[in-house]
Amino acid sequence: MQWQMGEVTSVRRETHRAKTITIRLPAWQAHLPGQHYDIRLTAEDGYQAQRSYSVASPPARQGSIDLTVDHIADGEVSPYLVEGVTVGDSLEVRGPIGGYFVWTPAEHRRPLLLVGGGSGVVPLMAMLRHRKTAGLANPAQLVFSVRTPADVLYAQELEGLAREDPRFGLHLTFTRKAPEGWTGYQRRIDEPMLRQLLDTFPQPPLSFVCGPTLLVEAAANALLNAGLPPETIRTEHFGGASSG
Numbered sequence: 585m586q587w588q589m590g591e592v593t594s595v596r597r598e599t600h601r602a603k604t605i606t607i608r609l610p611a612w613q614a615h616l617p618g619q620h621y622d623i624r625l626t627a628e629d630g631y632q633a634q635r636s637y638s639v640a641s642p643p644a645r646q647g648s649i650d651l652t653v654d655h656i657a658d659g660e661v662s663p664y665l666v667e668g669v670t671v672g673d674s675l676e677v678r679g680p681i682g683g684y685f686v687w688t689p690a691e692h693r694r695p696l697l698l699v700g701g702g703s704g705v706v707p708l709m710a711m712l713r714h715r716k717t718a719g720l721a722n723p724a725q726l727v728f729s730v731r732t733p734a735d736v737l738y739a740q741e742l743e744g745l746a747r748e749d750p751r752f753g754l755h756l757t758f759t760r761k762a763p764e765g766w767t768g769y770q771r772r773i774d775e776p777m778l779r780q781l782l783d784t785f786p787q788p789p790l791s792f793v794c795g796p797t798l799l800v801e802a803a804a805n806a807l808l809n810a811g812l813p814p815e816t817i818r819t820e821h822f823g824g825a826s827s828g
């Protein structure tokens with residue numbers, strides 16, 4: 585797969601820690617929701633660092649992609665992408681990459697259970713955006729684990745989707761601090777939580793689980809214990825150990 589130089593056409597703040605960068609690509613090609621791009625940074629002395637970022641935008645958006653990057657405090661690459669990149673900059677990227685953690689057209693009718701923690705929601709957002717732009721009507725539930733209300737990526741868009749679409753359910757869980765008066769989940773994603781959601785599906789869903797390693801392992805094990813066939817559970821680890 586070839587590297588290409590993309591041009592940054594927009595930078596938007598999403599939360600106090602995260603920004604979405606829109607990159608125009610001369611050799612754009614449609615991705616499958618769930619796929620990612622690699623970004624390669626090269627210093628003046630030739631030192632290179634490379635990291636993966638999931639595509640947040642739907643495949644219907646031609647010519648450019650959105651990547652949402654969470655600032656990891658002691659990280660090598662993400663602080664530069666969040667704080668250093670501005671409109672007009674060039675970024676070296678390659679993609680789309682990934683053939684496993686993807687939602688394929690053949691699966692569009694199956695119910696979807698999306699489980700995300702922190703920036704793990706990014707590829708799940710691409711799936712939800714694709715579901716909306718393609719006019720798909722399959723039932724979908726998103727369980728999204730975050731530390732505090734200030735950490736909810738795409739908050740307004742997700743709440744809007746949940747309001748407009750009776751076949752989509754949004755289930756936030758706050759692991760450190762919930763909003764005033766919150767009556768929803770206030771704990772890490774666990775088996776009783778996932779079993780409760782599984783009961784709402786007309787048939788066993790296809791599950792996508794993405795985020796920090798501990799969250800992904802706990803959620804995937806819980807889904808297996810709940811009786812879902814292993815081949816219906818797809819996982820992606822973003823690195824970092826902490827849960828949402």
Ligand SMILES: Cc1cc2nc3c(=O)[nH]c(=O)nc-3n(C[C@H](O)[C@H](O)[C@H](O)COP(=O)(O)OP(=O)(O)OC[C@H]3O[C@@H](n4cnc5c(N)ncnc54)[C@H](O)[C@@H]3O)c2cc1C
Nearest residue numbers: 635636637638652653654659660661662703706822823824
């Ligand atoms: C397929 C794939 C898709 C990804 N998509 C996204 C995305 O859409 N948005 C996004 O923000 N990140 C995403 N990531 C994570 C991203 O690739 C980097 O790992 C992340 O930005 C940290 O890079 P860094 O150079 O800043 O930190 P590093 O210098 O690599 O690491 C610094 C420290 O932070 C820890 N750390 C690394 N990653 C994380 C993390 N995600 N959470 C908490 N601690 C961490 C490391 O263990 C280390 O202790 C994805 C990873 C993969 C494998």
